[in-house]
Amino acid sequence: MILSYDGADFSGWQVQPDTPTVQGTLASVIGRITGEKVLPQGSGRTDAGVHALAQVVTFVTESSVPTANFLKAINDILPPSIRILEVSEVAADFHARRSAHAKTYRYRLYRASICPPFLARYVWHYPYPLDEDVMDRGAALIAGEHDFTSFAAVDPERGRDDEPVSNVRTVFQSSWRRDGDELLYTVRGSGFLHHMVRNLVGTFILVGRKTLKPADVTRILGERNRSSAGATAPASGLYLDNVEY
């Protein structure tokens, strides 16, 4: 399934007791339709408040419900803050996370002095001065294969499952561009560490404020130390844009 969700309503992707999560909500809705106990698997976890435009999710079912009917059946029961956009049958060896070749995230900064109330859940309101050109120059420096330890939060889930323990990832594209009152960051890579995109954004903000120079981004990468990089940007501006297979 490909699904979109408004992360503001959820304590993140991963199922947790007594708190609404996207995975938990989906599991309960699919269970109501198929009568089976299923735990849908996503292409990756998103944190509380992080949005998805096209998260990829699989589940295994022996239900006789035709594949084409699942979309309407699931959307009819889900809250409007989660929408299934597509459903299709895949080979049994397809794995939403391990089969992914690339993921793209987007981050939205709102730059005007007053943030419309209708955008507050969906951007980071940052009306302070920024040199947007040097931010883009700094962003370009993370392209390529690097150890991203400096931009990785300690992940409480690491080691519990089958994720690779290396912090080396390849970034194919990393750039900032203006769109009206918004400054948008797009990053496409082979995979992302916990909080990596939000920590990159927090660091590029320091470049934009002239606290750091663009070249400091390369130095920070080399230091492999989380405390070298900037603060974690708020979840509200972050979107999982798409996943490629």
Next chain:
Amino acid sequence: MILSYDGADFSGWQVQPDTPTVQGTLASVIGRITGEKVLPQGSGRTDAGVHALAQVVTFVTESSVPTANFLKAINDILPPSIRILEVSEVAADFHARRSAHAKTYRYRLYRASICPPFLARYVWHYPYPLDEDVMDRGAALIAGEHDFTSFAAVDPERGRDDEPVSNVRTVFQSSWRRDGDELLYTVRGSGFLHHMVRNLVGTFILVGRKTLKPADVTRILGERNRSSAGATAPASGLYLDNVEY
């Protein structure tokens, strides 16, 4: 003050005990700044879930805070779902409701089959067939001075204050237009009765579905009977667009 708010977070405009309202939230924030007990007056009440792009609100203060400083002071404390857009001093005889010459409301219908989760709070998702041209013809028939009793909810507040008890209002413009996946209704009038715009939208939907003919709108106006008209459309699609003085 001119302010915009996301109505989904509030039980409407009017102050109520133990539930978040726009008026109550503003009163408490202004009280923190001025040390005075104030009840800001709006150009009109909006119901729970109804949004405002440019609500007009006045309050009386003897505070020494310069007018120009109120905007930032209030916005710094308000939740991001309410934003003050402008603050100015007005003559003591200016009254946000009684001085208004015209108000414009907008209603957003989302027409595509799947409503993006980021729009769910801000539109009425109506993916069913509608003849949009006849809806616009029906809408045009309410222009002019009419008794709008058929489109008015019984208002628990009527008679308690100084509102005129007549249900005669003048509509200057009433029309539907397409904008991408949205069908937008705009109505500009001298004033509006309780639930009037939502009841008009619910009636135009019946015209679009061919349950009613456009000319039935004129018949319903003449009957002065709420049960002649359609159901009340959901609050989520309705916006107070602007108020003219």
